[in-house]
Amino acid sequence: MKKETTYRSIVIDDDDLSRLILERHIQATPSLELVKSFSSSREGLAWLLNNDGVDILFLDVEMPEMSGLELLRTLPKKPHTILITSHKDFAIQAFELQVSDYLLKPVDFTRFTQAVLNTTKKLEASSTITSVQPDELFVKVDNKIIKVNLQNIAFIEARGDYVVINTDTKKHIVYTTMSAIDQKLPVDQFMRIHRSFIINLKRIELIEDDSVFMQDKYIPIGGSYQSKFYGRINKL
Numbered sequence: 001m002k003k004e005t006t007y008r009s010i011v012i013d014d015d016d017l018s019r020l021i022l023e024r025h026i027q028a029t030p031s032l033e034l035v036k037s038f039s040s041s042r043e044g045l046a047w048l049l050n051n052d053g054v055d056i057l058f059l060d061v062e063m064p065e066m067s068g069l070e071l072l073r074t075l076p077k078k079p080h081t082i083l084i085t086s087h088k089d090f091a092i093q094a095f096e097l098q099v100s101d102y103l104l105k106p107v108d109f110t111r112f113t114q115a116v117l118n119t120t121k122k123l124e125a126s127s128t129i130t131s132v133q134p135d136e137l138f139v140k141v142d143n144k145i146i147k148v149n150l151q152n153i154a155f156i157e158a159r160g161d162y163v164v165i166n167t168d169t170k171k172h173i174v175y176t177t178m179s180a181i182d183q184k185l186p187v188d189q190f191m192r193i194h195r196s197f198i199i200n201l202k203r204i205e206l207i208e209d210d211s212v213f214m215q216d217k218y219i220p221i222g223g224s225y226q227s228k229f230y231g232r233i234n235k236l
Contacts, residue, residue: 006030006227007120008053011037012044012071013060013084018105022058022084025112031120032056035224041066045074052179052192053225054079056100056119061085072097077179080119137184139165139174146172150189154215156181156198166215193229194222201232 009032013019019037026034035054038044041063048054057079061068068083081099084107100122101115137148152167158178165172165181174181182192192198193212203214210226211218221229 005120005124005231006033007055007123008033008035008224008228009056009058010035010044010048010054011058012041012063012068013037013058014039014041014063015060015105018060018084018107021107022112025107025109026058028109029113029116032116033227041068041071045071048075048079051195051224052077052182053228055123056116057081059083062087069097072099077183080123082115082119139172139176141172141174148172150186150200151202153190153200154203155200155217155219156190158196191229191232193225194220204233207233 009026011019011022011026011034013022016039019039023034023037026032036044036047038047041060042065045066048057059068059072059081061083062085063071066074068085072078072081078097081097082101082103083099084103084105086105088104100119103111103115135150137150137153138145139148140146148165148167152169154166154168156178157164157166159173161177162173162175163178163181165174178192178195178198182190182198185198189201190198191201197219199212199214199219204212206213207221208218210221212221213219
């Protein structure tokens with residue numbers, strides 16, 4: 001039997017009752033995993049800017065510190081978003097921001113389920129799109145630009161303001177962020193399994209105790225990344 005895909009979701013809503021309803025709806029939906037829930041738009045934005053891998057964002061429009069629309073415009077990489085609001089007046093702006101759906105408070109479970117199904121269909125469609133992927137990556141190391149063969153990369157590790165690209169023969173220290181380098185890697189070969197690690201899925205030697213082993217090193221699979229990771233690999 002094919003394992004159902006689980007989509008990582010977060011809620012940002014300063015309305016306590018609305019947030020509680022959304023949390024309960026998500027927990028009652030097998031295809032969704034509630035990763036985080038925030039009552040503050042600024043806290044939610046800060047988390048999103050430092051964490052990847054969110055599939056669906058449930059976002060309240062009317063919040064005092066920063067509106068949901070302002071938050072969405074600030075994000076450089078936007079997850080599929082379902083807006084939550086008490087008014088219908090934001091429909092045009094929601095359309096302009098290409099949100100997946102638009103729910104009115106109080107959100108009933110039937111309408112919530114419909115919005116989730118519409119959004120997961122879009123996620124599934126985007127995951128089936130294939131493109132020609134490069135087999136090499138050019139990175140700037142000191143004052144040189146070095147070509148790195150993607151097949152030779154075992155894993156990439158975050159080190160403060162730098163990332164360390166671990167290949168078969170060398171370690172390249174590059175001044176960049178994990179998010180920036182993750183976007184340049186082919187998704188069918190590389191995956192972020194921890195806020196500090198991106199791995200080459202083809203180089204995994206074994207998996208043990210929620211860690212992957214490669215190049216004589218055990219690399220932890222972060223709790224918020226586990227469901228997506230185990231959904232990706234082929235298990236006997």
